[in-house]
Every structure is written in C-alpha cells, then in structure tokens.
Amino acid sequence: MCFIIINIKFAEFLKIEPEMSKKANKPMLESNLSNLNYPNTSDLKTFLRFEKLPVTIFTDADLASIEVANEIASIIKIKQLRKENCLIGFAAGSTMAAFYEELVRLHKKEGLSFKNVMSFNIYEFYPMAPESIQSSAKFMQEYLFDHIDIEKSNIHIPDGSLPLEKVNEFCADYERKIESNGGLDVIIQRVSNRGHSGFNDPGSPFDSKTRLVTLDRATITTAASDFYGEENVPRKAITMGIDTMFGAKKVFLLAWGEGKAPIIKKIVEGKKTDQIPASILQDHADVSVILDEASADELKRVKTPWIVDTPKWDEAMIKKGVVWLSKKVSKPILKLTNKDYNDQHMNDLLTEVGEAYDINIKIFNDLQKTITGWPGGKPNADDSNRPERAQHPKKRVIIFSPHPDDDVISMGGTFIRLVDQGHDVHVAYQTSGNIAVFDEDVIQLTDFFQEIDQALDVQNKEALELYKKVNKYIREKKPGEADKPEVKKIKSLIRRSEARAGCRHSGLTDDKAHFLDLPFYETGQVKKNPVGPADVKIIKDLMLEIKPHQVFAAGDLSDPHGTHRVCLDAIFMALDELKKEPWIKDCWVWLYRGAWHEWPVNEIEMAVPMSPDELMRKRKAIFRHQSQKDSALFPGSDSREFWQRAEDRNIGLASQYDQLGLAEYEAMEGFKRYFFL
Numbered sequence: 072m073c074f075i076i077i078n079i080k081f082a083e084f085l086k087i088e089p090e091m092s093k094k095a096n097k098p099m100l101e102s103n104l105s106n107l108n109y110p111n112t113s114d115l116k117t118f119l120r121f122e123k124l125p126v127t128i129f130t131d132a133d134l135a136s137i138e139v140a141n142e143i144a145s146i147i148k149i150k151q152l153r154k155e156n157c158l159i160g161f162a163a164g165s166t167m168a169a170f171y172e173e174l175v176r177l178h179k180k181e182g183l184s185f186k187n188v189m190s191f192n193i194y195e196f197y198p199m200a201p202e203s204i205q206s207s208a209k210f211m212q213e214y215l216f217d218h219i220d221i222e223k224s225n226i227h228i229p230d231g232s233l234p235l236e237k238v239n240e241f242c243a244d245y246e247r248k249i250e251s252n253g254g255l256d257v258i259i260q261r262v263s264n265r266g267h268s269g270f271n272d273p274g275s276p277f278d279s280k281t282r283l284v285t286l287d288r289a290t291i292t293t294a295a296s297d298f299y300g301e302e303n304v305p306r307k308a309i310t311m312g313i314d315t316m317f318g319a320k321k322v323f324l325l326a327w328g329e330g331k332a333p334i335i336k337k338i339v340e341g342k343k344t345d346q347i348p349a350s351i352l353q354d355h356a357d358v359s360v361i362l363d364e365a366s367a368d369e370l371k372r373v374k375t376p377w378i379v380d381t382p383k384w385d386e387a388m389i390k391k392g393v394v395w396l397s398k399k400v401s402k403p404i405l406k407l408t409n410k411d412y413n414d415q416h417m418n419d420l421l422t423e424v425g426e427a428y429d430i431n432i433k434i435f436n437d438l439q440k441t442i443t444g445w446p447g448g449k450p451n452a453d454d455s456n457r458p459e460r461a462q463h464p465k466k467r468v469i470i471f472s473p474h475p476d477d478d479v480i481s482m483g484g485t486f487i488r489l490v491d492q493g494h495d496v497h498v499a500y501q502t503s504g505n506i507a508v509f510d511e512d513v514i515q516l517t518d519f520f521q522e523i524d525q526a527l528d529v530q531n532k533e534a535l536e537l538y539k540k541v542n543k544y545i546r547e548k549k550p551g552e553a554d555k556p557e558v559k560k561i562k563s564l565i566r567r568s569e570a571r572a573g574c575r576h577s578g579l580t581d582d583k584a585h586f587l588d589l590p591f592y593e594t595g596q597v598k599k600n601p602v603g604p605a606d607v608k609i610i611k612d613l614m615l616e617i618k619p620h621q622v623f624a625a626g627d628l629s630d631p632h633g634t635h636r637v638c639l640d641a642i643f644m645a646l647d648e649l650k651k652e653p654w655i656k657d658c659w660v661w662l663y664r665g666a667w668h669e670w671p672v673n674e675i676e677m678a679v680p681m682s683p684d685e686l687m688r689k690r691k692a693i694f695r696h697q698s699q700k701d702s703a704l705f706p707g708s709d710s711r712e713f714w715q716r717a718e719d720r721n722i723g724l725a726s727q728y729d730q731l732g733l734a735e736y737e738a739m740e741g742f743k744r745y746f747f748l
Contacts, residue, residue, distance in 0.1 A: 403732025
C-alpha cells in the first residue's frame with residue numbers, strides 16, 4: 072500500500088481524491104510507515120514540530136514521481152472540467168525524468184490530454200541554442216512535449232538564443248504571459264545541493280522576477296559534466312524569479328538521493344534565508360516537499376526518530392540509536408551510561424530493553440563482528456561470528472564496476488585482499504566510460520602513434536589517415552557536441568588500458584578483466600538510455616559463465632548522472648532472472664559505495680580494514696587511471712581528486728570505528744549485504 076500526504080488547501084482545490092497510478096504498487100517498508108510518514112502517535116503536530124514544510128517520503132524516486140504525476144493529472148482534469156487553461160511551471164534535469172515518463176504514460180495509456188495545458192519552463196542557460204543537447208528546450212521536447220498532445224503555441228521556454236539587448240524585453244513579456252493567463256496553477260521544482268530555486272543562486276532577492284542572471288562558480292562547476300568541461304558552461308541563464316515561482320498556487324519540490332539530504336534538512340527544518348533560496352517556500356500556502364528515503368536521511372524524524380517520537384525499537388533501530396548516542400556525547404559505546412540515554416531522549420529504549428550496560432555490550436559486539444581481514448571468508452575458521460562464510464575457501468568472485476575505475480576507487484583495498492588471499496577474482500566493467508575522457512587525451516594518444524609510425528618507419532596509411540581525421544574532428548568539434556564513433560572507440564580503449572593496469576597493480580591478470588560495454592551507456596552523450604534486455608543478458612551470461620560465490624556491486628546511488636543506479640538495476644534484474652539456477656543460492660551479494668558517500672556505520676555488515684601500506688597500494692591502483700587523474704572531466708561539486716575522496720572516506724570510516732571504542736585502523740572499506748532470494 073502506498074500513502075501520500077496532500078495539503079488540505081490543495082485537496083479543496085481539487086474537490087476529488089488524487090488518482091493513484093496503476094504502476095504505483097511498490098510496498099513501503101514498515102519502518103517508513105511508523106517512523107517517516109505516519110507515526111504511531113495521536114499528536115501529528117508534535118511529530119512534525121521540527122518541519123516547517125509538508126514532507127512526504129517515498130521508498131524510491133520512481134514511486135514518488137508517479138504520485139506527483141498523478142496529482143498533476145488531477146489538476147489538469149479539474150481545469151478541463153472548468154474549461155480553463157492549466158498553467159504549469161516545469162523544470163529540466165535528471166530529477167524530473169521519471170515524472171515526465173509517467174505523464175507520457177498517462178497520456179498514451181489512460182487518455183490524459185494536455186490540450187488545455189500552458190507550460191512555462193523555469194530556466195534556460197544563456198547563451199544556448201534550443202537544439203543544443205544541454206538546453207532545457209531539447210530536454211523538454213525529448214522527455215515530454217514530443218510525446219503528448221500539448222499545443223505548440225502553449226509551450227513557453229526562456230529563449231537562450233536571443234541577442235543580449237532583447238533579453239530584458241523577453242523576460243518582461245514572459246511575466247506578462249503568466250499573469251495575463253491567471254498565474255501559475257502549479258510548479259514542479261527540483262532542488263540543487265545549495266538550495267537553488269531555478270537558477271536563483273544564494274543571495275537572490277525573494278521579490279525577484281524572470282531575468283538574466285550570472286551563474287556563480289559552484290553552479291558552473293556542478294554543470295560542467297553536462298557540458299564536457301567547465302570551459303563550455305554558459306556563464307549566464309534566464310530564470311524565473313523567486314517571486315514568480317512563489318506565486319504558483321501549488322508548489323512541488325522534488326529531491327532524490329543521499330547527496331540532497333543535507334540541503335533538504337536546511338530547507339525543511341532550518342531558518343528562512345536568502346542564502347538558501349528554496350527556504351522561502353516555508354511561507355507558501357500550499358507546498359509539498361516530495362522525497363525518496365535517501366534524500367530524507369538527515370531529517371530528524373529519519374535520522375533521530377527518538378527525538379521526535381517513540382520509534383519501534385527493533386535491532387536495526389537500536390544499533391542506529393546507540394551509534395548516534397556515542398557520537399553525540401563523544402564517548403565510546405562501552406562507556407555510555409543510563410544518564411546518557413536519558414539526557415538524549417532515549418530513556419524509552421531503557422524502559423523497553425534494559426540497562427545501558429547490556430545494550431552497550433550487545434551493540435559493541437555486533438559492530439565488532441563486522442570487522443574482518445578476510446572479505447572472502449577465512450578458511451577452516453569458525454564463521455558463526457564473521458560476516459562471510461568459511462565455506463568455499465577459494466571463492467569465485469565478480470566485482471562489478473559501473474565505470475572503469477570504480478573498482479579500485481570504491482573497494483580497491485578489498486579487491487587487493489581478495490586477490491592476495493587466493494580467490495578467483497573477476498572484474499566486470501559495466502560501461503566503457505568513454506564520455507569521461509578529455510579530447511586532449513585522444514589528441515595526445517594519436518600524436519604518439521604517429522610518432523611511433525614515423526620512428527619505426529611503419530607505413531600504415533589507413534592508421535595515419537585515421538589519426539589525422541580524429542585530430543581534425545576534435546579541433547573542429549563544437550562545445551557539447553557528441554563524439555564521432557572513431558573518437559568514442561579511442562576513448563573507450565584509453566579507459567580499457569587504464570583498467571587493465573589497475574587490475575595488474577592489484578595482482579590480477581588481464582584475462583580476468585571483462586569489458587561489458589552495456590548498450591544503455593553508448594549514446595555518446597551524458598544522457599543515457601534506459602536499461603534494457605540486452606544489458607541484462609550480458610550480465611546474466613557472465614554470471615552463468617563464472618557462477619560466482621560472491622558478487623560486489625556499486626550501491627552508491629549519488630552518482631550525479633545515474634550510471635551507478637542503472638548499472639545496479641541491471642544486476643538486480645539479472646539476479647532475479649537467475650533465481651532458479653542451482654548455484655545462485657550460494658551466491659552472496661555485497662554492495663559498496665563510491666567516491667561520494669559511505670554507508671552509515673550502523674548499516675555496515677562487513678568492514679575491511681587496511682594498513683598504511685595497503686592504503687598506499689590502493690592509491691597507486693587508482694593512479695593507473697591517468698585520464699581521470701589530476702582533473703576529472705566530470706568533477707561535480709567536490710574539487711578533490713578521486714583518490715583523495717576515497718582515502719578521506721576510508722580513513723574517516725576507520726576513525727568512526729575507533730571513536731566508537733573498537734580497534735584502531737588506518738582505513739576501512741564498508742559493505743552492506745543485499746538479499747535477493
């Protein structure tokens with residue numbers, strides 16, 4: 072069963088119950104129902120006292136997107152019954168993709184008409200040609216407008232191709248069109264890591280209207296991945312003003328993923344401030360903040376539910392609470408007292424479970440059992456208190472790596488341990504990673520081979536023509552233009568050679584590296600295709616060949632472009648189709664996280680420690696990926712190199728274990744087991 076909280080004023084506006092999608096049949100976890108959306112309390116106001124905005128939390132972004140799309144459909148239908156136009160403010164970006172997919176489905180499968188819809192997009196880069204792959208116009212056409220019956224005359228998107236002297240007039244006219252048609256009925260916004268509202272950067276005035284703005288440095292850095300480098304990002308944008316968006320009768324604010332959790336906490340629970348433009352929504356009469364579990368993770372009702380209400384004190388919640396308490400009072404777990412529990416709103420745990428002494432020992436022992444130097448299991452040992460089985464002393468292992476460097480960045484220490492301890496390790500690189508290679512690297516490589524040919528007097532005219540063709544194309548390529556097939560292939564080969572070098576440094580021979588080149592990725596653009604049967608079959612075939620006892624996969628869903636998420640979905644689909652295979656019951660799946668976030672200590676089920684020498688060996692394996700060294704093409708908002716992010720994360724995890732009173736190590740990698748049977 073799925074639940075959604077609807078603002079009372081919005082329900083009155085609709086006069087009907089919101090429609091529920093036929094696709095919306097994913098069950099919410101029991102913990103969600105009791106601790107996130109519907110508490111076991113008669114005083115809802117008390118439960119939500121820390122939140123200054125109405126929040127609904129869904130198990131995943133797809134389910135949330137479906138429900139928002141159905142609410143939008145209800146608004147459109149009500150306006151149709153009244154024979155009125157429906158003005159909707161739309162946003163571009165990956166956050167919106169599943170939402171638009173559901174709107175298209177409602178149109179094609181359930182007859183939802185958009186004839187009465189007038190769309191007003193929130194922003195556009197400037198300058199920006201409408202046909203550019205980075206433009207809001209292109210995004211909206213591909214994801215929505217080309218697939219529905221909206222009148223072309225009703226589509227309004229800021230025009231990034233206008234001469235500068237005409238932009239102010241255009242912005243004023245954009246405002247007039249919205250106002251003359253009765254104002255926006257609803258607007259669907261996504262939120263950035265810094266709380267932007269449209270392209271209104273921190274410090275933007277709350278009374279601002281549609282206008283041309285200069286993008287700040289952080290926004291440009293974040294957008295760099297979509298434009299194949301910071302130098303290609305436009306320095307300005309046309310955006311609706313905060314006041315323009317605030318004027319909508321109904322506002323939806325959407326956020327997905329762990330990376331959005333800190334800013335969501337500030338928007339929902341913090342003070343209204345122009346440094347977080349989206350916080351102005353605290354004054355709006357009808358707003359809904361729609362989150363998945365990951366983006367809601369920092370909210371008090373999720374992170375510390377015992378402060379908000381009495382949670383269900385199951386084993387997972389007790390571990391979460393004790394780890395939090397230890398950090399809060401800066402004491403090792405075994406030194407926590409009854410007074411510590413009482414002072415930090417956890418006295419009900421003592422009432423339900425018992426004395427602090429007993430709780431502390433139980434959680435300390437549980438955490439201690441997660442630590443192992445034998446990630447493949449210790450042969451001929453008692454494994455009753457170990458995270459992995461002693462059975463199969465030489466395990467067949469597949470490490471799935473979404474990009475050609477995620478294996479060593481995310482679990483390089485564990486990778487090396489598995490090889491050193493004699494397991495049959497295979498690495499499966501799911502995508503080519505070709506879009507993350509700088510054009511200059513291709514030119515450098517082709518120059519090198521031309522020099523080789525001349526130095527060794529090798530007369531390969533076809534190769535020479537290819538080098539010249541590639542160099543000419545790259546030098547003439549427009550910013551953001553997709554690569555030609557020859558360039559894509561060369562970039563793929565660069566990543567392959569680096570991956571093999573990383574494997575060799577980790578002790579693995581070249582034949583154990585598998586390059587899957589999943590088709591969903593090979594678009595030549597940042598935007599990828601959905602995962603399909605061909606992707607799943609490739610993964611299935613590899614698993615059927617190796618019949619692994621262990622599978623390691625990337626569970627880091629904060630990857631800015633969703634490649635990790637799609638790769639993980641493909642693995643899950645393959646596992647689901649392999650359920651009847653006799654060997655699958657003996658296959659354990661471990662999820663690692665990458666360069667963005669680590670698993671919380673209370674969720675880690677296997678922690679693999681590293682010595683200083685092992686950490687250095689991991690670093691050198693990462694260094695083998697030279698095209699990603701020094702400056703990655705897609706750095707995101709984090710300026711650190713990938714090896715620095717990985718080391719800081721690994722050292723930080725070890726420090727957390729140490730602070731909790733467990734053994735002190737130089738660094739650690741954490742894993743969480745996934746149960747698919």
